[in-house]
Amino acid sequence: xxxxxxxxxxxxxxxxxxxxxxxxxxxxxxxxxxxxxxxxxxxxxxxxxxxxxxxxxxxxxxxxxxxxxxxxxxxxxxxxxxxxxxxxxxxxxxxxxxxxxxxxxxxxxxxxxxxxxxxxxxxxxxxxxxxxxxxxxxxxxxxxxxxxxxxxxxxxxxxxxxxxxxxxxxxxxxxxxxxxxxxxxxxxxxxxxxxxxxxxxx
Amino acid sequence: xxxxxxxxxxxxxxxxxxxxxxxxxxxxxxxxxxxxxxxxxxxxxxxxxxxxxxxxxxxxxxxxxxxxxxxxxxxxxxxxxxxxxxxxxxxxxxxxxxxxxxxxxxxxxxxxxxxxxxxxxxxxxxxxxxxxxxxxxxxxxxxxxxxxxxxxxxxxxxxxxxxxxxxxxxxxxxxxxxxxxxxxxxxxxxxxxxxxxxxxxxxxxxxxxxxxxxxxxxxxxxxxxxxxxxxxxxxxxxxxxxxxxxxxxxxxxxxxxxxxxxxxxxxxxxxxxxxxxxxxxxxxxxxxxxxxxxxxxxxxxxxxxxxxxxxxxxxxxxxxxxxxxxxxxxxxxxxxxxxxxxxxxxxxxxxxxxxxxxxxxxxxxxxxxxxxxxxxxxxxxxxxxxxxxxxxxxxxxxxxxxxxxxxxxxxxxxx
Numbered sequence: 364x365x366x367x368x369x370x371x372x373x374x375x376x377x378x379x380x381x382x383x384x385x386x387x388x389x390x391x392x393x394x395x396x397x398x399x400x401x402x403x404x405x406x407x408x409x410x411x412x413x414x415x416x417x418x419x420x421x422x423x424x425x426x427x428x429x430x431x432x433x434x435x436x437x438x439x440x441x442x443x444x445x446x447x448x449x450x451x452x453x454x455x456x457x458x459x460x461x462x463x464x465x466x467x468x469x470x471x472x473x474x475x476x477x478x479x480x481x482x483x484x485x486x487x488x489x490x491x492x493x494x495x496x497x498x499x500x501x502x503x504x505x506x507x508x509x510x511x512x513x514x515x516x517x518x519x520x521x522x523x524x525x526x527x528x529x530x531x532x533x534x535x536x537x538x539x540x541x542x543x544x545x546x547x548x549x550x551x552x553x554x555x556x557x558x559x560x561x562x563x564x565x
Numbered sequence: 566x567x568x569x570x571x572x573x574x575x576x577x578x579x580x581x582x583x584x585x586x587x588x589x590x591x592x593x594x595x596x597x598x599x600x601x602x603x604x605x606x607x608x609x610x611x612x613x614x615x616x617x618x619x620x621x622x623x624x625x626x627x628x629x630x631x632x633x634x635x636x637x638x639x640x641x642x643x644x645x646x647x648x649x650x651x652x653x654x655x656x657x658x659x660x661x662x663x664x665x666x667x668x669x670x671x672x673x674x675x676x677x678x679x680x681x682x683x684x685x686x687x688x689x690x691x692x693x694x695x696x697x698x699x700x701x702x703x704x705x706x707x708x709x710x711x712x713x714x715x716x717x718x719x720x721x722x723x724x725x726x727x728x729x730x731x732x733x734x735x736x737x738x739x740x741x742x743x744x745x746x747x748x749x750x751x752x753x754x755x756x757x758x759x760x761x762x763x764x765x766x767x768x769x770x771x772x773x774x775x776x777x778x779x780x781x782x783x784x785x786x787x788x789x790x791x792x793x794x795x796x797x798x799x800x801x802x803x804x805x806x807x808x809x810x811x812x813x814x815x816x817x818x819x820x821x822x823x824x825x826x827x828x829x830x831x832x833x834x835x836x837x838x839x840x841x842x843x844x845x846x847x848x849x850x851x852x853x854x855x856x857x858x859x860x861x862x863x864x865x866x867x868x869x870x871x872x873x874x875x876x877x878x879x880x881x882x883x884x885x886x887x888x889x890x891x892x893x894x895x896x897x898x899x900x901x902x903x904x905x906x907x908x909x910x911x912x913x914x915x916x917x918x919x920x921x922x923x924x925x926x927x928x929x930x931x932x933x934x935x936x937x938x939x940x941x942x943x944x945x946x947x948x949x950x951x952x953x954x955x956x957x958x959x960x961x962x963x964x965x966x967x968x969x970x971x972x973x974x975x976x977x978x979x980x
Contacts (some may be wrong), residue, residue, distance in 0.1 A: 404622050
């Protein structure tokens with residue numbers, strides 16, 4: 364419960380800082396950057412997998428916030444807004460690279476495909492699922508690698524949901540799509556990741 | 566519910582994002598379905614694994630970098646090409662407007678009081694150093710943080726200066742003669758290699774070699790000297806230069822206009838004030854309040870430089886020393902060089918504070934006389950060209966200016 368209260372407190376503090384910032388208080392903006400730079404950078408990093416690109420995107424996100432803070436009416440939490448901007452800038456960065464021959468494309472509606480063609484859901488032969496969720500370092504490392512291979516739209520929802528603990532509603536705002544789409548995209552993203560991790564289940 | 570129906574909901578089930586009725590139904594199904602139980606376990610493991618992904622520290626000086634991006638007016642690089650185009654046009658227009666400048670006349674004693682020994686160099690010495698100005702100007706602008714002594718006469722700089730001068734010459738040759746009827750006297754002059762501008766006034770304009778060609782002009786100063794102005798490819802496009810000539814020889818006094826403020830250099834430009842600031846916005850705020858408290862004002866800034874922000878402040882001359890002292894003591898400064906200041910005399914650019922007395926050509930502009938009449942103002946304007954015009958009241962030239970202008974170069978911390 365304490366964690367929940369801290370989160371509430373954070374939201375309140377963010378809201379106050381935003382108000383001060385809109386009133387022209389430059390130090391409030393600095394505080395917002397200092398409070399959330401790590402978050403912005405890490406989300407960008409998970410999305411882009413490149414230190415330099417992530418740094419640029421995270422910094423540009425704050426520049427954009429600085430410029431448009433007067434338009435932000437608190438319709439959502441500050442962090443949701445921040446994530447939305449980071450996601451958007453990361454997408455453009457991604458697109459930019461794609462135009463130059465890097466990156467991958469993905470159809471949001473088509474079947475999940477891999478290099479070996481369309482995959483159907485396959486269940487490993489194990490029985491007796493573990494009660495407690497134990498993740499080993501090797502598992503996390505591999506997961507990190509497999510994440511990098513996922514299409515960007517899948518990474519977005521996975522990062523926001525599982526790394527940043529956002530609700531479907533918040534994710535919908537951040538990635539600019541309906542909640543239903545967030546839900547189905549997560550299903551597909553997890554299926555893709557699960558397939559990629561086949562054989563690694565403890 | 567069967568497995569097929571449930572499977573699609575398991576992801577949201579693990580996330581706690583199912584409505585109560587659906588959740589109950591899934592719970593029911595899970596009690597009897599090992600297949601879906603396993604699926605849930607895998608989803609939880611995935612979630613735990615993702616939550617355990619290592620976080621990376623953002624680079625140090627993150628905030629400083631953000632601040633600098635804001636100051637430089639950098640835009641996130643996701644603009645469409647239409648936006649880019651729009652912005653660059655807008656940028657060009659504002660730049661062209663900002664470029665131009667006012668000047669004033671300076672009295673030697675003021676300069677002496679400000680620059681001490683530098684001003685003691687006599688015109689005789691000017692002659693022997695006539696090769697220097699271009700060198701100092703061209704090379705020095707790019708190395709504003711270096712001590713003046715270090716950029717004296719290295720071969721590299723000399724080469725640069727020569728190149729610059731040749732460029733100037735080339736472009737002068739190519740440029741049509743100034744067409745402005747408002748310019749008192751127009752004359753295209755020769756730039757000699759290694760030198761700056763030579764002759765009775767000068768014209769440079771290499772920045773627009775397009776249809777209208779270059780433009781420039783000369784004017785006679787009250788004391789019989791002449792001045793010429795121009796902008797050139799050899800110089801940063803935000804700068805215009807004005808040379809002052811005497812008896813057919815260009816003196817080493819030059820006026821350099823940079824984004825709306827014109828400076829007079831005697832012999833060589835004294836170093837500007839250079840400060841390292843973590844937060845250029847906060848810095849500017851503090852400078853502004855300091856200047857205001859001394860009856861001065863921040864008259865402009867130049868955000869077009871890549872690694873530097875320039876602030877221009879004007880102050881009553883009698884408050885210069887107080888400014889120096891307080892500025893030096895300010896705790897906001899990480900590092901400060903304050904050997905001497907780059908100072909000049911100022912005429913403001915506002916059309917409301919100056920009487921417009923003429924216009925030179927299409928897309929050119931205006932010049933005028935400050936109502937205070939202590940300054941003769943020359944405004945040089947853009948559209949890719951530069952022009953100069955005298956104001957008709959040259960009797961004021963040479964009077965002691967009441968205002969000093971400082972250029973403060975704010976740079977990010979080095980470490």
